[in-house]
Amino acid sequence: IGHIRAYAASAAFVTVAVLVQILVDNLWVWLVLRFIAGAAMVTQFIGIESWLNEQTDNERRGTVFAFYMVMSSLGTVLGQVALTYFPQMDYRPLVFVAICSVMSLVPVALTRRLHPALQVPAPIHAKYYLERVPMSMTVLLIAGMLTGAFYALAPVYGLGANLNSEQVAMFVAISVAAGVLAQWPVGWVADKLGRVLTIRVNAVLLFVLALPLTGWLDFTYTWLLVFSAAFGVLQFTLYPLGAAFANDNVDPDRRVGLSAILYMVYGLGACLGPLVVGILMDTLGSHFYFIFVAVCSGLLVTLVRPQKITGDTLSQDAPTEFVPMPNMQTSAALDPRVDITSDISHDPVLDDPIETDPDTTPVASESGSEGAELPSGQSQTNGELKPQ
Numbered sequence: 001i002g003h004i005r006a007y008a009a010s011a012a013f014v015t016v017a018v019l020v021q022i023l024v025d026n027l028w029v030w031l032v033l034r035f036i037a038g039a040a041m042v043t044q045f046i047g048i049e050s051w052l053n054e055q056t057d058n059e060r061r062g063t064v065f066a067f068y069m070v071m072s073s074l075g076t077v078l079g080q081v082a083l084t085y086f087p088q089m090d091y092r093p094l095v096f097v098a099i100c101s102v103m104s105l106v107p108v109a110l111t112r113r114l115h116p117a118l119q120v121p122a123p124i125h126a127k128y129y130l131e132r133v134p135m136s137m138t139v140l141l142i143a144g145m146l147t148g149a150f151y152a153l154a155p156v157y158g159l160g161a162n163l164n165s166e167q168v169a170m171f172v173a174i175s176v177a178a179g180v181l182a183q184w185p186v187g188w189v190a191d192k193l194g195r196v197l198t199i200r201v202n203a204v205l206l207f208v209l210a211l212p213l214t215g216w217l218d219f220t221y222t223w224l225l226v227f228s229a230a231f232g233v234l235q236f237t238l239y240p241l242g243a244a245f246a247n248d249n250v251d252p253d254r255r256v257g258l259s260a261i262l263y264m265v266y267g268l269g270a271c272l273g274p275l276v277v278g279i280l281m282d283t284l285g286s287h288f289y290f291i292f293v294a295v296c297s298g299l300l301v302t303l304v305r306p307q308k309i310t311g312d313t314l315s316q317d318a319p320t321e322f323v324p325m326p327n328m329q330t331s332a333a334l335d336p337r338v339d340i341t342s343d344i345s346h347d348p349v350l351d352d353p354i355e356t357d358p359d360t361t362p363v364a365s366e367s368g369s370e371g372a373e374l375p376s377g378q379s380q381t382n383g384e385l386k387p388q
Helices: 003-023 027-054 056-084 091-102 105-110 124-133 134-160 166-182 183-193 196-213 219-235 237-248 250-286 288-303 366-370
Strands: 118-121 346-350
Touching: 003 027, 003 091, 003 105, 003 250, 027 056, 056 091, 056 166, 056 346, 091 105, 124 134, 124 166, 124 250, 134 166, 134 196, 134 219, 134 237, 134 250, 134 288, 166 219, 183 237, 196 219, 196 237, 196 288, 237 250
Parallel strands: none
Antiparallel strands: 118 346
């Protein structure tokens, strides 16, 4: 249906799903509505990113990517700060979200640009990536669990620590802001020390900082903000570090498929994290949020070790450029490490079928799906682990 129509329809779904929550007071209905709103928001992000990609050449993709990430992260922070204006937490925050959703349609509705061409993705061969970069997949899964649990249940922890709604909003906002600001310094450190060592140091610090917050010490609001900022620096840099390490071990013509797999693994973790932590916090108390953080970071310390790296599968352009991804909202289309026009995981770009002439339009070949196969004679060995 095209990117503009998909974006507009998604914004309508978001608005309706949010407003219906004002009319219905049922947990299960709310869960369905939140699922619909979340799926629609993801569709909006995909439409925006595809549009930006179609308008951006490879030389400027890094600049566009950085600007896009700053804007999306700024929106996340401002969204948390906006909650401080609704201390009663009644229906008004939902109305505010609906207003924002409707206003997001204005720039799209007023644009004079044509919608971007449609792309037909080919199979991405998940098995290849899972065997090539298993350590990166582990990092992404745990990073997704930590981030998903943070967005869903860190406010619940704040309420359990006797914070009011305004303080809870700042508790979350300062963590996101710190994560955004830390992207470039952590990337510089990772380029100097190496991705794996930086991930392990990151995990060790997460483990150490989580221990005092597991329930045996009480902290003032100011100290909780300090801890929140520190956790933001550490947990929001796990995804870009893991993604950078994965890109180091995958050839450039396979990185679109890699990005898709990384998103799937991260998204799976983001779904599992809140479910696990929610059950623990409901049964055993709000302090189990940071017990969960300590367990996850401990797993990273155990599983991510520089001794496991052989370097046999490094790509020719490794180490690749570190790309800030504080919220993991951007698709491979805007990743400056990816050139979609040469990636074997994608078929050629096709125009909108409504505007094509059947007498002159060539039929798309199936070579895109075949191109993602492994070259003959190449074995799918573990690119990160030493042979047993």
